[in-house]
Amino acid sequence: MFGRILGYEILDNKVKINFSNNIEAKVEIINSEIINFFVPIFKKEQKSKAIENLKCVETKFTVESLDNFINIKTNTLEIKIYDEFKVDIYNNQGKLICADYREERNPYVKNTAGRIDIALQEGHKPNEHQEYKVFIPKCMEDNMYFYGFGEKTGHLNKKGYHYKNWNTDDPSPHGETYDKLYKTIPFFITLKEEESFGIFFDNTFESDFDLGKENANYYYFAAVDGNIDYYFIYGPTIKKVIKGYTYLTGTTPLPQLWSLGYQQSRWAYCPDTNVYEIANKFREKDIPCDTIHLDIEYMDDFRVFTWDKEKFKNPTKMISDLKNDGFKIITIIDPGVKVDKGYKIYDEGLKNGYFATDKNGITYTNWVWPGHSVFPDFSNTEVRNWWANNQKIMMDYGVSGIWNDMNEPASFNGPLPNDIKFNEDGNIVDHKEIHNAYGHLMSKATYEGIKKETNKRPFVITRACYSGTQKYSTVWTGDNQSTWEHLRMSIPMLMNLGLSGLSFCGTDVGGFGFDTTKELLSRWVQVGAFTALFRNHTSIYTRDQEPWAFDKDTEDIYRKYVKLRYKLLPYIYDVFKSGEVTGLPLMRALLLEHQDDEETYEINDQFLVGENILVAPVVEQGKKARMVYLPRGSKWIDYWTKEILEGGQYIIKSAPLDTCPIYIKEGSIIPNYPDIKYVGEKDIDILTIDVYRGDKDTSSIHYQDNGEDFDYKDGKYNLYKFDMNNKESLEFDINITHNGYNKFYKGYEIIFNNFVAKEVLIDEKEVEFSVLSGNTIINVNETECKIVLN
Template identity: 30%
Template sequence: MRSYQKLRAAVPQLVLSQEEEEEEDENATTSTPAGRSKLAPWWVGSGLLITAVLLSTITVWVLRQVSRGWHGPAPPSQCYLVPESHRYDCYPERSVVVTQELCESRGCCFIETLPAVGGKRGVPWCFYPPNFPSYVVQSLNQTALGMTGLLVRREKAYYPKDIQVLRMDVEFQTNTRLRIKITDAAKPRYEVPLEVPRVMKRAENPIYSLEFSQDPFGVLLRRQGTGTVLLNTTVAPLIFADQFLQISTTLPSRFLYGLGEHRSTLLHSLDWNTLTLWARDVAPTESFNLYGAHPFYLLMEEGGDAHGVFLLNSNAMEVALQPAPGLTWRTIGGVLDFYIFLGPDPNMVIQQYQEVIGFPAMPPLWALGFHLCRWGYGSSNETWQTARAMRNFQIPQDAQWNDIDYMDGYRDFTFDPQKFASLPSLVEDLHKHGQHYVMILDPGISSTSPRGSYWPFDEGLRRGLFLNTTQGQPLIGQVWPGYTAFPDFSNTDTHQWWLENLQRFHTHVPFDGLWIDMNEPSNFMDGSEEGCPPGELDSPPYTPAVLGNSLSAKTVCASAKQNASVHYNLHNLYGLKEAEATASALIQIRGKRPFVISRSTFPSQGRYSGHWLGDNRSQWKDMYYSIPGMLSFSLFGIPLVGADICGFSGSTSEELCTRWMQLGAFYPFSRNHNTQNEKAQDPTAFSPLARTAMKDVLLTRYSLLPFLYTLFHRAHLQGETVTRPLFFEFPWDVATYGLDRQFLWGQSLLVTPVLEPGADSVLGYFPQGVWYDFYTGSSVNSSGEMLKLSAPLDHLNLHLREGSILPTQKPATTSKATRGNPLHLIVALSPRTTAWGDLFWDDGESLDTFERGNYSYLVFNATENIFTSNVLHASTEATYVTIDAVSFYGVQEPPSKVLLDGQEKPFSYLDNQVLTISGLGLRLSQGFSLQWL
């Protein structure tokens, strides 16, 4: 309240008097007359104050008042007073050169500025004046969860079919989450069919306050503890037309992340940067819209707090960032349905986001092993030879994959009867060795089979399960098999057809997981074989900055008909709905946890699949970009993510592939994959030195599987991230905000890869505290500094954070073999000799083991020279595994003796302050304590 009172004292004429406030309080549910010039406050339950919002400066407010009622071209005196960084684009169309005449026809300011460096769009020449007409609040009424109101536009907007009266619903859902939804008050509009949690009562003690400007309408969201303004939408007008929705806001800092899928640094540039969200098949390239759409951002505030904003909208959109700092959402359909998450720390923001979109599925343990694939094996025997070579060199591998060359004529649910005749035998052999088989599937179903009948198409056509043209005929595009139809996964009947196809194929080739590709959906032609019909769906009044300048570029027509709606609304959901159908089918076929990797993704995808980062290149910069890509998908609630190790296209070098294998061993989803007509890049293809380095780092990964598996359990249970940026754990350290060349597994394992050629050392940032070398236990006490680390070609730098306990295991060449080996606990003591860790253990593949209670969960603690293993929940699986050793890093003085449950045990103590007790032979289901004296 103090900041509100200060503003009132400074500008008393802007707010109602105390008497007027009391009068308004008594009549809080009455309508506010249109055209009212005062800024009126309202009160709602829980003591939440909804007050008038001031604009960012008194100067801007004065200009607004002086010019109120004027709706022609903006006077130059107004325009030049708007700072360049605060100029919100009034003419974002890229298809025309903006002239003064065009700009002023919209009632906006026109000032030419110097062109941006490098051809990028810079300061807009055409921007909104302070008085630009917008909506006004006509009424605002209390509801059980918050409030509802009407917003009225008194003047037409410049986009066709603007909507005059909007309905706004505000829900104070939890103390750290609110929802603001704006839609047409008169008729329903398309909304994303995402299952979101139902809220039954209003938040009692929210950590935010919400304020409104009445005329023009605007929202101001403030964090109560610090007074930080998180959203202020009064900086530019709200526009809500049938096919153009736009809302802008200031941001409290420049530290913004998310808004995928794009190839970029983790920290986005706010230097007039536009990010487009429209699923597209294109090799990852900067500035392009890529395979998925994730309209969610996380922002770090000054002081270390964080918040997130999610726009639940699946239409084509773009998000324009500018150095104010500010942001503009533009979408061409649906509604404005915002969820805001108040954290206050970044980990909590992501957990709160996943409470809305759904927590990720628990993967099978084998999914976390090493996977190997290429396009161009040529035959099942050649594939088989690679798997055998990996075994001969005893290099860990859990899954062998095949790309589209296993198919007969690139048709789904077939395999080549000549080149891949031994495929069923290969799969049988993999299973005998505790390994798994994964194959690719594309959604494009061949519509022209050279051998006549093709059941997937014939039956899909008979049941009416494909995307249709506006004329009601199957839309035919072109993908690998030639002319293709596209299944409509928004139709539940299609899910049944998909299952039947997979069941039929599984009887011949008992695959274990599925790789769904080309599901943007990708199309080798624009739209269809007949093009796209004229109309506002395929040629909307405004097209966001999509690659190809058309919604149908390398995909199907936006006007295509689907069961749930038109493709215009559903395009960005295509990969999600296919993943849902695929995961469901795998559960029904195998009766175990499904493993699905999808290229196209949308919020909630983690419930059904993981993701790989697409068709990258064998270049050093591509290896670097995989880190911000992986970390971004952690923010999006899709923890099972990785890039094609060593690069997909082009030929790798031995040095690049060795370094990339070291990094890729710490992708949550770890797969080496490359294209046809390039030399092989699996570990067996390289010199003994490189091959050994690759093998060693994979063995390190397999030793850490218990730790990684536990992280996935925590992600599944409560939405924690598996890989995370350093600032997630050190939000008070601003030096971590831009770091994306290192990352953490969970809270405690720091990975510092080499990302440049010819290097034998690497620089890494170590936040304040003690960090231990994972391999040796040697420590460094950092004050928060960049350190130079030795990094010969056969070494990846891994460090443990003080206060952590990692469960590790003697590695084998498969996860199945590894899980039977003894455990070794590594305790990284803090200077106060404390540490904590946990372990989740189950059979690694059954459905819903946690939900059914078929698991073991252990918590490890170290305090004052006493270590305890506490079994909080146990199952029979834990009786087959033993804890063989415990190592303590950071024991300052050599102990005189070590006691296991009171009985003295032999130990070793090294000069680098590492204490190890071996030969314990304790069952995992058995709690115990160790004490050193």
């Protein structure tokens, strides 16, 4: 395709390479660890939906033309470009870490016995060999592991899998064989011999990733159309790869604090008396809750941005009443606009040409919930601004956030044809190019509209997305099922979403389709309490699955873990604030923090919350115990019993139905809130600090702001630094290192686990303390102080 290398030229941070077949490739040095490879085989313009306002770092690099290749060197990487644009990448020690595959493509031959027609009669379908316009094969090695890809079924390590990126609404039960779902995240991380790199294939067309399923000698990424446009992101740690990827595509912004609380949903809470009833039960039963979601039934005949005034006679009053009791209302908005003359949204969009058209320029219609529907052209800036301005309609009612659904886009009368036209700011493009980014662009418009209207951190939840959506929206994993298989699968799915930059993610607790059971719901809430988005949601045809829907035992278990979630909110908020800079998620695969421990590479049913809390839920029916791996390099403390355990070992943990195994890493300092029914119920004057002594000195940063708006961007926040020094005595220092927010804690309750003090000094003055179950508890009335325990 490319031919021989003819020469090259350097332009700023770019190396342009000319090939004999009249093709020019560009190698761009983003920084010393991130390299972009671009070839304009579809369009000359390099335009990204995921990357906005990219800033290349001024980087020293050298370029040499050697015997049969061009050699590009940064301080970190060495890139060798050969004829046919074959690329090999080495680290700065000369170790080959990523090599293009040179042999012919050779798919594994499957024996059909010449009788495909017989198998087809029963519904069996052959896996057809597909040809691509863009095809990048890389050499596979035995000791490679693959992670990322966003929301995909299957195990944590994706080696041996094949996935397709084509955002798809499929309500049938998703199993491990599903190669495509709602989201397109064309990014993965490769780990080999404790060294990692990532590849982001920035192509919105239908794309495929094969991790050795076709042939064990190579893996590939490919697309049916578009340009060669991919970024190599070097680690060598996975943390650095994620930081590099989110440097390109954006990090998850700090959310409003209430959005990290518990959220209740179903299809559908209506009429308004039903919503009041649900809210009242949460308060009566002392189960914390911040948010209630309204599904499509709240709308007037499914017209977006409207209310059914029979079911919801006075939405403003209802939302105001619920807000007074601490509840925020989230309303669903789909992209499908009802074809209905006299309906404001339809009339405006039609008049201004805001909807996608067919190849003849006629507004395209398909069938969704409202019936005949048209689809806003979110590729167009003017349309996105119009959609953003429409968010005011819902904000004026008092709605606190928007739930974008059906935005693959979904349609009932067959999928949107590939040749449907979109007007991308003057460039007419086909649906096949826009499809995978449609939900992303809708979320962007929604986010910007809410921000403009409220000046608060927008809460947007979306089903479909593309790389970069984390800047605008939280995500959930779509229409899962109330089955143990889906509970098990949700954990590696959410861990891989986090590894793919989508930190604010969750799954429908209890399952959306089918009927949950009390045991399944009890175990699922034990996972949900530690996921970033903590929402219980179920379908219109399923049994009730609110916390009280079964019996007292189930309700008590549910309450226990929702209360635990609220207790841990300051820790969770701290992780989100840090992640706004680092790109790291709340819910983490063990290997993210323990890359030097190979035992962590394929653990599917355990995860970390931040770096300090390890959760090992029970995800099999009837199990009352499970094996837990504790990563090496530190001790771990059983959260419930305070037993101290050595890392680097497997243990058997008893786990009756009300117990989720949880372990705290030694040296951890975990801030806790008191018992609250919702965020903002009362001022948190006394912060509880849960301390787990270790062998080494440790420190922790705790963050505090108003939890709502963007004032923190102007420095209006507080930072508390907690230092723990293990000398002859145990020393614990509290200092405020930034004081831009006008509310401070009046004091602290500090729990020193597994430490019995004989004497406690605060600022050199002896004070009273208590010892309970082997833990020393101190009440501190100072904002800053030095504590010594002897």
